[in-house]
Amino acid sequence: SPLLEVRGLTASVKETGQQILAGVDLTIREGEIHAIMGKNGSGKSTLTKVLVGHPHYEVTGGTILFKGEDLIDMEPEERSLAGLFMSFQAPIEIPGVSNFDFLLMAVNARREKSGLPALGPIEFYSVVSPKVDALKMDPKFLDRNVNEGFSGGERKRNEILQLSVIGADLALLDEIDSGLDVDALEDVAIAVNGLLTPQNSVLMITHYQRLLDLIKPSYVHIMENGKIIKTGDSSIATQINEGGFKSIALV
Numbered sequence: 001s002p003l004l005e006v007r008g009l010t011a012s013v014k015e016t017g018q019q020i021l022a023g024v025d026l027t028i029r030e031g032e033i034h035a036i037m038g039k040n041g042s043g044k045s046t047l048t049k050v051l052v053g054h055p056h057y058e059v060t061g062g063t064i065l066f067k068g069e070d071l072i073d074m075e076p077e078e079r080s081l082a083g084l085f086m087s088f089q090a091p092i093e094i095p096g097v098s099n100f101d102f103l104l105m106a107v108n109a110r111r112e113k114s115g116l117p118a119l120g121p122i123e124f125y126s127v128v129s130p131k132v133d134a135l136k137m138d139p140k141f142l143d144r145n146v147n148e149g150f151s152g153g154e155r156k157r158n159e160i161l162q163l164s165v166i167g168a169d170l171a172l173l174d175e176i177d178s179g180l181d182v183d184a185l186e187d188v189a190i191a192v193n194g195l196l197t198p199q200n201s202v203l204m205i206t207h208y209q210r211l212l213d214l215i216k217p218s219y220v221h222i223m224e225n226g227k228i229i230k231t232g233d234s235s236i237a238t239q240i241n242e243g244g245f246k247s248i249a250l251v
């Protein structure tokens, strides 16, 4: 079965009942890179949040299978332990928890699930340190509290550090390119590409061709009004880049 299979997914804002997702179909197989593009407000971020079980949204119809298992009944933490990773468009701060401790806890939770012994701090430092270097981050950054007082670019790098340390079968990357300068974007893209194996998949949301030049998608989807209305190869992204969304023939 595919890694992720979404069928007829509808979802609403829990508090108001306002429908945002209006029947999303999406299939992601192992080793594939998917990109979702679409105008602001089309529901891209909501789709990724619903996939990870964000509490603000309620699934009102359809199915989500991850590795053949029904995701909808799983808690966000269980989804994460099952191999789903999300970088938030606006990552949250976790007061009082250092980056190092956060990463160590996340890694040990996964090791425990796989029946592996927990790593101690010294052992773990030797795992995490080369990854910090690869992302050209200051090692002091590991002692800082998660996301507290980080610049936009630091937050994005930190999300990718989390992904590269924790690992994921499917990484959902929501606008990792926003707020990154060209050099930072390149570092992030190298890190993401370094994580890709024939088993790992990525779903990335972006407005920009430049990210798709660095992380080459197998499929590009266009989202509008809570649905995926077109799917094609990376030439769609080039077309949008040159002529805007209006240049895409939608049937």
Ligand code: ADP
Residues within 6 Å of the ligand: 013, 018, 020, 038, 039, 040, 041, 042, 043, 044, 045, 046, 047, 056
């Ligand atoms: P995109 O990521 O494509 O820009 P979003 O998924 O963030 O779009 O939002 C889609 C639409 O749903 C927007 O009109 C947005 O205002 C609305 N929306 C999303 N989440 C909420 C929420 N928690 N409460 C109210 N409206 C929301």
Ligand code: MG
Residues within 6 Å of the ligand: 040, 041, 045
């Ligand atoms: Mg938006």
Ligand code: MG
Residues within 6 Å of the ligand: 044, 045, 046, 089
């Ligand atoms: Mg968004």
